Amino acid sequence: MPNVAEQSSAIRSYYEGLAKGVFRAVTCKACGGYTFPPTGCCEHCASWDVTPVELSGDATLLLASHNISPACHPRFEKIAPYVYGHLRLKEGPIVQGIVLGVKPTPEDLKALFERGPVPVKAETLQMSDLPVIAFRLAG
Ligand SMILES: [Zn+2]
Incomplete structure (x- = not known):
């Protein structure tokens, strides 16, 4: 399970991207689902094995x-x-x-x-x- 610093890093990365017109989410290695806004945990299957991605907009x-x-x-x-x-x-x-x-x-x-x-x-x-x-x- 990620720690609090990793979770706040996902939030910081989201807002840093947003300021530049980049829309960030995460995808899940277990189920393939997208979670937006990004968090350290998949909103579909609760896996912590997620990867940052940029959305098309x-x-x-x-x-x-x-x-x-x-x-x-x-x-x-x-x-x-x-x-x-x-x-x-x-x-x-x-x-x-x-x-x-x-x-x-x-x-x-x-x-x-x-x-x-x-x-x-x-x-x-x-x-x-x-x-x-x-x-x-x-x-
Ligand atoms: Zn998942």
């Missing part, structure tokens, strides 16, 4: 909504209101993230819903204290 937006209450963290107040959604990464994991390229209005969200699943591309949103992953509509 390609994803599919499955569902989008917008925040009507205050931002979930003060770092997001400057960009609120914003659209967020559930996305399936090309490599498999389903994640939540901020969605760029669509306005947080009922009309735009309805039009997006009616399009069905749409391709998105990951990008880095640099907040005042740390980078966060966001996904932009591909077209």
Whole structure:
């Protein structure tokens, strides 16, 4: 079992990559599954035998909504209101993230819903204290 320093090193590596537009995960040598965000342990089979990998950044937006209450963290107040959604990464994991390229209005969200699943591309949103992953509509 990895120690705490190895685990925090995975988190540090994730944010260092994100700051450069590199999206890091881990793959599992036991089951082949991807874990994102990366940790020292496979989220599918609990194996500790994982390897760092870079993701393509390609994803599919499955569902989008917008925040009507205050931002979930003060770092997001400057960009609120914003659209967020559930996305399936090309490599498999389903994640939540901020969605760029669509306005947080009922009309735009309805039009997006009616399009069905749409391709998105990951990008880095640099907040005042740390980078966060966001996904932009591909077209
Ligand atoms: Zn596994």
